[in-house]
Amino acid sequence: MSSQQNMQELTETSEAISLKEVILQAGVWIKYLFKHWIWMLLAGVVAAAIGVGISTFLKKKYEAELTFILEDANSNPLSSYMGLASQFGFDLGGGASSGLFTGDNIIEFLQSRLIVEKTLLSTVNDGNGGFTLADRYISFTKMNAGWNEDLKKIHFSPGNNRNAFNITQDSILNLIYVDITEKRxxxxxxxxxxxxxxxxxxxEDQLFxxxxxxxxxxxxxxxYVSTKTGRSKINIDxxxxxxxxxxEVLNKRTYRAATVQDINLNPAKQVAAVGAEVASRDKMVIQTMYLEVVKNLELSKLTMAQETPIIQIIDKPIYPLKEKKIGPVKAGVIGFFLGAFLLTVVVFIKRIYQQIMA
Structure with a gap:
């Protein structure tokens, strides 16, 4: 029992000594740092000046943000029509939705090479024939500054066929795509x-x-609309x-039926009524076919409307765009604390090195 008490007392004593050593050592480090406060202050001031300088010379960046919402499939306004059509044996879908515009697929789709390239090659009208966004990007980023003269002559003019691009144009377009998707x-x-x-x-370009x-x-x-509804559009056409x-045929048959009918026809000559009967029968057949085709046409239109994604734009970017740039004051404050912190680290490393080598 006494041995256990002795062990406990020794443990408490060692813990007290350890805590005391930590406090004393912390005091030594604080005194050491205070000896170098002038250098830390100087480092903070220099770093603050550098931060202000960088902030002054950095170009302004403009942020454009567009927010849209994908309508839930359960709230599809065509659901009542689909239910009505199903009663007549027509299946217009409406089950679990899947595809490019569902889940997180739309996020990856909007960043895909296909869509980004289509956007870059689209034309912006300026009254002088227009320009593509790809050329605009090369211009304001000056990414062609280090290119040779032959490469600088390459442009992505409006209306150019994407499939006719050579390997150099493909490479430049790929550089733009990578830079945009990774950084911007x-x-x-x-x-x-x-x-x-x-x-x-x-x-850096507000218009872009x-x-x-x-x-x-x-x-x-x-x-999405052109691919998803392509089959339905062919059917509708x-x-x-x-x-x-x-x-057109029905109109002709109607006029023909009216022509062959004779209100003064002699009842004794019933054979003369055969022409009117045949014309009337043809008209009814064509009319039945026409009504069936029109019904199928309207149902096909409903199907295509269902397949078309319902997207509501909530917020669109408007001029002037939000500027993204660190102001001189903020840059100076960040630079000051960063400079002081870095010098503190250097002082700590120097102190540890001296203790090791002592």
Missing amino acids: LKVDKTDPKLNFISVDMVT SKVFVERLVDEAISY RLQSQADSLE
């Missing part, structure tokens, strides 16, 4: 639980930032052509 473009959900998507672009985010979303929607042809 950000696509994300504003809240993981919501369907609000935010598209954010930060560049604004037009890019708007065109990016437009190109994504346009591409075919039915529309059939409906137009049948309508």
Whole structure:
């Protein structure tokens, strides 16, 4: 029992000594740092001056942000029509949704090479024939400053066929794509639980930032509609052509039926009524076919409307855009504390080195 008490007393004594040593050692370090306060102050002032200088010479950056929402499939306004159509044996879908515009797919889709390149090659009208966003990006970023003369002559003129680009144009376009997606473009959900998507672009060119985010979303929607509803559109065009042809035939049959009917026909000559009967029968057949085609046409239009993504733009960028630049005061304060901290680290390292070598 006494041995246990002795061990406990020794443990408490060693802990007290350890705590005392820590306090004394901390006091030594604080005194050592105070001896170098002038140097730390000087380092902070120099770093603050550097920060102010950098802030002054840095170019302004403009942030354009566009926010849109994807409508939930459960709130599809066509659900009542789909229910009505199902009663007549037509399946217009409406089950679990999947595709480019569902879940997190839209985030990756908006940053895909296909959509970004389509946006970069889109034309901005300026009254002088226009220019592409790709040329605009090369111009304000001066990314061609180190290129040779042959490369500087390469441009992405409006209306150029993307499939006709050579390997050099492909390489330049890829450089722009990588730079934008890695450093400037950000696509994300504003809240993981919501369907609000935010598209954010930060560049040194105010016009480019604004037009890019708007065109990016437009190109994504346009591409999705053209691919998703392509089959439905072909079907609609075919039915529309059939409906137009049948309508023309129906009009002709109607006029023919009216022509062959004779209100003064002698009842004794019943054979003369055969022509009117045949004309009336043809008219009824064509009319039945026409009504069926028109019904299928309208249902196909409903199907295509269902497949088309319903996107509501909530906020669009407007001029003047938000500027992203650290002000001189903020840059000076950050520089001061950073400079003082770095010198403190240097002083600590120097002190530790002296103790080791002593």
